[in-house]
Amino acid sequence: MATPESRPEVTIERRVEWHDTDAAGHQHHSAVLRWVESAEAELLRGLGLAHLFGHAPRVRHEVDYRARLWFGEVVRTRLWIARVGRSSLRYEFTVRGESGVAAEGALVIAHVEPGAPGATPWPEDVRSTVAGLVGVVDR
Incomplete structure (x- = not known):
């Protein structure tokens, strides 16, 4: 089984732009999800699974906000595959x-x-690619 350190992951770097902020001057809650989706796109492309776009809608998300991010601040988003099921996949970030x-x-x-x-169910190419890397695939 793969360890958390060996699971597929990616880290992207962005800067908080003006359109990422709300009336209080810090990041709008939706900015975090946009950064996560950008990381997801990079991860899937890197795994050769870009064909999943358009076939993998979001069914759940949860975010715990710990601190504010301000306009101009550098932000690093780390995303990894935590679990793969028969027809779903859980990222953590x-x-x-x-x-x-x-x-x-x-x-x-x-x-x-x-x-x-x-x-x-996930197509076999997805299951075989992810199963070999993640090691946590529910049948």
């Missing part, structure tokens, strides 16, 4: 600002074939 962890949480996606009324 941390968002760090210049003073430490600003947010942490999880994002769950599900695989859905076009026209299907609900979640469908």
Whole structure:
């Protein structure tokens, strides 16, 4: 089984832009999810799984906000695959600002074939790619 240190992960760096802030001057809650989705895109491309875009809607997210991030601040978002199920996948993430962890949480996606009324099992190429790297695949 893969250890947390060997699971597929990516870290991206962004700067808090003006459109990422709210009326109080710090990051808007939605900015964290945009940074997480940017990290997800980079991770999937790196794994050769970019074809999942359009087939893996978000079904759940949770975020614990720990600190504020301010306009111009450098932000590092680390995202990793924590668990893979028959038709879903759980990412976990941390968002760090210049003073430490600003947010942490999880994002769950599900695989859905076009026209299907609900979640469908992951294609074999996804299962084999992720299973070999993550080591946590529920059958």
